[in-house]
Amino acid sequence: MARPATERLRLGVPDIGALLAPFPGRTAATTRIAAASTLTVLITAMYGTPEAAISAYVIFFINRADRTSSIVMSAAMLILISIIIGLVILLGAYTLDNPMLRVACMAVVSATLLFLTSASKLRPVGAIVAMIVGFGLDELGLVPAGELATRGLLYAWLMVAIPIGANIVVNLVLGPSPRRLACDRLAHCLRLAAQSLRDPASDGIALGAVLRDGVQPVAGWLKLAKFEGSASAADVVALRQAAASTMAILMAADVACRQPGAALPAAQAEPIADTLDAMARMLDAGGYPVEIALSLPDAELPPVQQSVRRELRSAIERYAEPDEAAVPHTAPPPAKAGGFLDADAFTNRTHIHYALKTTGAAMFCYLLYQQLNWPGIHTCFITCYLVSLGTAAESVEKLTLRLAGCLIGAVVGTAALVYIVPALSSAGGLLALVFVGTWLSAWVAQGSPRIAYAGFQIAFAFYLCVIQGPAPGFDLTIARDRVIGIIVGNLVVYLVFTRVWPVSITGRIEGALAALARQWQQLVDARLPDARRQHAAAALGLQGAIAQDLVLARYEPASVGPASSWVDDCRRRLGVLDAIAGPLFLLAERFPGDPAVAASLRALRPAEAAHAAEAGGTAPGTPPAHPMTDHDTQTRDALLALVDKRLADMPPDGPGTSPSSHAQT
Template sequence: MAPPAAEPLRRRPRDLVALLAPFPGRTAATTRIAAASTLTVLISAIYGTPEAAISAYVIFFINRADRTSSIVMSVAALVLVSIIIGLVILLADFTVDNPMLRVACMALVSAALLFLTSASKLRPIGAILAMIIGFGLDELGLVPAGELATRALLYAWLMVAIPIGANVVVNLAMGPSPRRLACDRLAQCLRVAAQVLRAGHARSDVPPDGVQPVAGWLKLARLEGTVNAADFRALQQAATSTTAILMAVDVSGREPAAQLPHGFAMPMADTVDAMASMLEKGGYPVEIEVVMPDASLLTPVQQSIVAALRSAIEGYAEGIEEKSPASLQAEKTGGFLDADAFTNRSHIHYALKTTGAAMFCYVLYQQLNWPGIHTCFITCYLVSLGTMAETVEKLTLRLTGCLVGAVAGTAAIVYVVPELTSVGGLLTLVFVGTWLSAWVAQGSPRIAYAGFQIAFAFYLCVIQGAGPGFDLTIARDRVIGIIIGNLVVYLVFTRIWPVSIASRIETGFVALLRQWQQLVDARPSSARRQHAIAALALQGSVAQDLQLARYEPASVGPGTDWIEDRRKQLSVLDAIAGPLFLLAERYPGDPAIADRLRRLQSMDAPIPTTGHTASPSGDDTHSVLLAMVDRSLSRHSPGDTYSSSPHAQT
């Protein structure tokens, strides 16, 4: 059920059309970003605050899928930046007249914030905060007196405060509730399940993270009061039941011998579609009854699928089990800092590399006396990434997005802006440009970074002040700055302390197999299904990382053979996920299932053939499901071992 791993990244026209195709929620999210960015530009124009383009761009980082997390993140960012600006004001007396001390302060604050960006929950907005503080300290060097320096820092605060306020207002007016998103995601997954039952083959349009976001959305919905305790428990159960349905239909769609006859598939598909309709209306189905023919004539595996589907459907939002202390402990979130914050050197390396790149760009445009390319300094904070694979892959997207945004912005200056007669016309232009950029940014990770860069370049060209701007020199210099910043980050991140994505893949595999082992050992049905939710989300994440791994040069990243081995291992786990889940549901704690997981992890012993494992009380279903697992495992030769990559700890 995970997306295909390590496929070559293609840019054929039909691939691009598929990546730009609409999906549930994309239009609404895009419109919300465009509205918030346009409102930001309007407020900046009214009060004449500098760098309105950067303020508008901040929206792309603080806006989230639901209104609650968007507002919470916005308020938290405002509080944090207020505290930091206050600390910088205390330092202003010591740095305003001392350029060397000012630059040292910029580097120190930048490194500290970027360390937290890499090693804490500050990750979504830490780089933006570092960039804003750097801008504020830079402004200290352009003013002759302490009072004006304070005003410059106030402007730096307003650069964040204005988009935060606009984001809060827009999300209060237009943002979807977390409950709405949770119900929509469950409905989307049920629609896919119904289509598999009707078509008789597996589909790949299940969201990569499955129903995993539902738990977080439900917690936010409870926080904002849109679900009561009963609804909260019912929708939690609905999420686990949806996963059970997806796993069962996945087996039916993959195995010809497991495909359900028409008389069983159609009633279940109709029932699942009706359940999806209830969820789309904001409710949830209860007391469901599925009417089907006698299942005694079905094969054992078909009976197992029918039983699993009937159990999940008829108890869809009912009978949630009490969670064990172990499950409750596992659900607890960590602290502010990551567990390896002070032991993983990559965090400090990331902070130093990004700060070094930014300081180089700062000194470059200062020494060249070319302030127009100051966007190279800003760009370093916006495009820095953790691993070489991400850096190399995203460089193409960023440069492509930059060129597209620059061309669009320049064309707007030449052909559109001269026709504008008011700020309203400029706002319309900003809204259209933002909407198109945000549409790309809200898509697949394969193109999302391009959307961010399109918006950044477009803003820097078009938003030149409180009204329409016509200066092509400003647009030219800012685009040159973006390109310089991208190239500097690329060179720094690929030459200094390069970090391979292999270690993240290794960690992901370990966590994935641990989830499956915990699923097999879990006795309560709800606990097994929770582990299945986490496992499916991890599979999607590992598959995405395997795609990125091919971008790393052999001197840093894993070899082609290692990537292919991991890809095969992931594809085998994807193929056996459904049968393993059905086995665990019916025979929790079965040692035969754990044995298959160990064999998958090592792939260093001959795979048993069907019948080598005794079934409980001669149960045919147990034997048939194990045989399905063994067939998938036996596709690899006994000698295919999965050794650690030499770069896994880089």
């Protein structure tokens, strides 16, 4: 199977074209961002508030796929920024006449907020909040009197409050409900499964993508649907079961496509695919299929094909119908009070490192343009908060996207200033220009992480060039200085995160691989179908994240990153796990708790295998405790043979054996 573009180190033109291709929901999300940003520019033009470009850019950070989370996040951010601006006003009373104290307050407050960005639930918006605080304190140094300083801080509040209000309005009008998104996602997954069953020889990239992240968001959307009232409790239970069944269907379809001799004959595959398409149409209509009768011709199939057929049939016929006896047991356990901070907030040094590095980069840029007396490049200070990342690998990989996006946005914005803006006679023309530019950059930003950062930077540079005030502006000097500021900010962040204080991505990969092995072990041990399918979805999502991190690891400098052999071993290990996912899932579904399956999985964790051998644990090949027919035995042996064959290709040692003496954590 060809590797998807998101897992290649270097992207060619065909790869970029694939990443820019439409997918379900991309057009709607892009249009909402463009509408909210344009409405923000309209409001700022009506009231003449400063920094309208940054206000429009805030929309990119607070808009979410569904209307409920977008509105809740917007309201929460408004409350938070109001509290923070109040804090800044208090600080301003003591720092207005003391530049050194003001800079010290900027650094302390910035580091605190960035620490919370890394180590708490403030993560989605913390960097924006830190940037607003820095901007507010900076405004204090530009005014001669306390009343004007207060007015400047209120403008800083409006800089965020206006896009928040615009985002709420647009999502109330255009935002899809969480239930609608859940049904659309399940329908998309079913169609891809049907397509793969009809054409097992296809490359399987689309099927692999939905296996990694297709079903995972559904559980969150269903919680939001219950919260907003768009789905009853009974509908949520049924759709949660539908998500679990969809996961089983996708896993069975993956086995049929990828394992030798597992593809179903056309006489079996066609009626199953037709049924899946019909189920997808029901989900598109906002409902969910129940009481499905799947009629298949009788046929003697090889064991693996028989296992695929059985799993598909079981998942389809009980698609949205949970076992009433199992419902009390399959309901998720009461969540622990997680609190605001992460569990490792004060033990993981990564959080404080991130805060100090980003604050250091931002303060360097602040002092740079102050000492140069070049306020036009103040965007370097803002940029540090918007582009800071956790590891050297991410910083290097994203630098190219940032600079490319910045240059594209600057070229487009400058061309608009030269050829389009002079022809505009009203604010309406400027709004149309903003809508088009936002739509194009948001289309990129809504794509894969491999290109999303470019979309953010295109929008940022475009806004800073085109939106120069409440009316069309023509000053190319402003555009030039702002673009220079963006480039300076990007380069400073790059140098700090890769040369001054680098953090390798290897620690994150090692932890994720260990967590992945635990997920597969929990899947095999689970006795209830819903639990197995949830573990499968989590494991495949984690595999996708690790694959992305392994691509990023190649970008790290040799003094920081892992050796190539370590990355290759991790990649082979991940490839083995990807290959056994389908057969392992079918084994766990058909023979839950089988000790032979658990014994095979010990190859993923050599230390546990040695411990089990010393303790006289169950050896591979031990029959399960429950009686089996000859046909069951054949099926089990055939699936175990697929798993064992792949596990034999596993690197002998785990990847956590000192990947690089230079890697820092």
